[in-house]
Amino acid sequence: MAMNIKEIETLIKKAFPDATIDIQDLAGDGNHYSATIISSQFSGKSKIEQHKMVYNSLKGKMGNELHALAIKTKEKNGSTS
Amino acid sequence: MDQQVKELIEKEINNNKICLFMKGTPDAPQCGFSMAVANILKILNVEFKGINVLEDQNLREGIKKFSEWPTIPQLYINREFIGGCDIVKEMYENGELKEVLKKIL
Numbered sequence: 526m527a528m529n530i531k532e533i534e535t536l537i538k539k540a541f542p543d544a545t546i547d548i549q550d551l552a553g554d555g556n557h558y559s560a561t562i563i564s565s566q567f568s569g570k571s572k573i574e575q576h577k578m579v580y581n582s583l584k585g586k587m588g589n590e591l592h593a594l595a596i597k598t599k600e601k602n603g604s605t606s
Numbered sequence: 607m608d609q610q611v612k613e614l615i616e617k618e619i620n621n622n623k624i625c626l627f628m629k630g631t632p633d634a635p636q637c638g639f640s641m642a643v644a645n646i647l648k649i650l651n652v653e654f655k656g657i658n659v660l661e662d663q664n665l666r667e668g669i670k671k672f673s674e675w676p677t678i679p680q681l682y683i684n685r686e687f688i689g690g691c692d693i694v695k696e697m698y699e700n701g702e703l704k705e706v707l708k709k710i711l
Contacts, residue, residue, distance in 0.1 A: 572689060572693050572696070572697075573675075573687065573688075573689055573693065576689065576690070576692065577674065577675070580675070580676050585676075587676040588670070588676040588677055595691070595692050596692050597692065597696075
């Protein structure tokens, strides 16, 4: 049921080709991750929209195979809003 | 989504300025993320209504559809969806949350 870092990164990278992505396995259990994603696609979007874009890139896995993913989004060349 | 669940959610967010859909209760949270958001609201010393989605499976799934957001907790302030744990934490740390709350209290 769990996902590994590579799978998560591949899905996110597909939706955000220009992104710098840093994923950490927080508990070492393959279930609790954090992801920092820096992409130009976030510019002009609200925080909620940015996080929704990330959830969408995970294609319904969030809340199912993927139990916990803390998300931090940043605009490339922009402020961290 | 189920009309009854939709009405229940709307009733809660209309009747409570600060509404937290969470796992467990503010005093006995059942998940670390829900606890984090409840604790932030406690630190800011604001009254809020905690709604335990674990008591109602329809509500647990319904709120995800309602907000188009796949995870719990979910914070509503003044009928507006603010976000989940990450966003609330970030807004707390940069002072935005305090500003939002100031406007409604």
